[in-house]
Amino acid sequence: MEKVLCYIAVQDGKVKRSALEVLSRFRELAVAHDFGLEAVLLGPDADDHVATVAAYGPGKILTVKEDSLVRHSNQLYVEALVRAIDVSGAGTLAMASTEGAKDVLGALGVRLSASVLPDVSSVDVVDGAWEVTRPVMAAKRLARTRALTTPSIISVRSGAYSASESAADVEVVDVPLEVSEDSLRMTIREVLGAVTGEIDLSEAGVVVAAGRGVKDEEGTRLVRELASVLGGAVGATRAVVESNLFPATAQIGQTGKVVSPELYFAVGISGAIQHVAGMSNSRVIVAINKDADAPIFRYSSYGVVGDLYKILPLLIDQLRTVQTR
Ligand SMILES: Cc1cc2nc3c(=O)[nH]c(=O)nc-3n(C[C@H](O)[C@H](O)[C@H](O)COP(=O)(O)OP(=O)(O)OC[C@H]3O[C@@H](n4cnc5c(N)ncnc54)[C@H](O)[C@@H]3O)c2cc1C
Structure with a gap:
């Protein structure tokens, strides 16, 4: 298997639990099938989350700290993740199936000509390739799907796996990203959140x-x-x-x-x-x-x-x- 890069989503200044679940699952698979595992954090405060992510055992953490990544934006997040995959050389991008992931998955799939396995409830390596299960038809059936090409993008449902720590030595690599304001096709002006203090x-x-x-x-x-x-x-x-x-x-x-x-x-x-x-x-x-x-x-x-x-x-x-x- 080629290396896996795990995108670690951060929300309201905290690393999402679901992202650590995905990282933990791919660490298990990396140990069992002997492939490299790296993580990527996006946003100007990426350094604040390195220690949290490092505790879950990726060999390397890429940080893309461009200021405009302070908020989710389809175009910028796609650019940043494509750049991170490029630097990492990973064959698979894995992430939690969050709203943000759903927003970028299609565009990323097209940009990378990737096999896209979205919203899966389990992921395994079978005969050297990804096999996933995914609830379909309003969860009446489970589809078992195999990735036939590389690169692959896999998003995993929250709660499908548990997050478990396993600290290892980690190298942190800063990935520069050039963004020209003129190239932006849209911008988020305001995010109307749920009532403050409510649990996500x-x-x-x-x-x-x-x-x-x-x-x-x-x-x-x-x-x-x-x-x-x-x-x-x-x-x-x-x-x-x-x-x-x-x-x-x-x-x-x-x-x-x-x-x-x-x-x-x-x-x-x-x-x-x-x-x-x-x-x-x-x-x-x-x-x-x-x-x-x-x-x-x-x-x-x-x-x-x-x-x-x-x-x-x-x-x-x-x-x-x-x-x-
Ligand atoms: C295309 C489509 C998409 C949909 N998407 C969604 C969706 O995303 N989410 C969703 O939830 N629904 C969705 N629905 C609607 C769905 O089909 C159901 O109508 C809805 O989920 C029913 O909600 P309910 O269980 O609250 O109500 P009901 O089916 O009316 O059930 C109420 C239950 O409460 C029990 N009850 C009543 N009084 C009491 C009491 N005092 N104590 C204990 N129990 C009591 C009753 O016995 C009953 O079982 C969708 C429908 C369609 C067609």
Whole structure:
């Protein structure tokens, strides 16, 4: 196998957990199949994150510190990653399947004439080539795909692997990037973020998601309280987003976000396939639903049949009691 370069995404001044998961997976594969592993950080503050990334064992870290990379921009990120691959000589670019990755993957694939394996839930080396699995058709099927050409670009779903540290000696290489302002075809003027202090849904270790069983302010308060007690993020089905009880940024599913936390609470959610497409990769799924035949129970590790308005207060109380012990 040729060398792999892992793009490490940074958001709000922190390295994304999902990027470290991908780096950890490729380190395992690099050890097993004897290929080189490098990482690349983009942005003027790249040096601040070198120590964090180094703890996950890449042999080399490339930093592209051009000022204009301070914010995600399709054109600049594509230029920076193409330059990094060029300097690294890697045959594969790997990254977490973040919103930013989805934005650049197509353009990168065309620029590099690469085989593109997007949004995979597993990646392996089989007979000297990449083989990945990827949920398709709203996660009703898994497609197993093999890369036939080099270079390859692989994006991996968050939560598909665990991040595990394995520090090694690392060389840091600064990669210059010349960007002329005149060449920019577009610019981001403002990023309207979610409410400050809210946990990023796609990176959260715990997600408490509400469905149409949550009917009013009292229900949303209970869901938010459970999330807060567990230090988790709040998610929602399209049904409750459309009823304006939760913001569109909370929607999970085929037309929303894909999440794969350690623990997923499905509260008053029926388990429609379009919703399941966004959460079925969660490690432990707990469903609370008053209908014992609700499809969500087919996907859940634990199920509670009952009224969420009675169960959530008891659960929150119990968790608080355990936490104060
Ligand atoms: C093209 C397309 C894309 C879509 N994309 C998405 C998407 O990205 N995400 C998404 O979520 N949906 C999506 N949908 C919609 C999807 O098909 C479902 O309609 C939606 O997921 C249902 O949401 P729900 O489970 O909240 O509601 P429902 O299906 O109405 O289920 C509500 C559940 O709550 C339970 N319940 C009611 N009261 C209580 C109570 N007091 N205590 C406990 N349980 C209770 C009920 O038994 C029921 O099972 C999409 C649909 C289409 C056609």
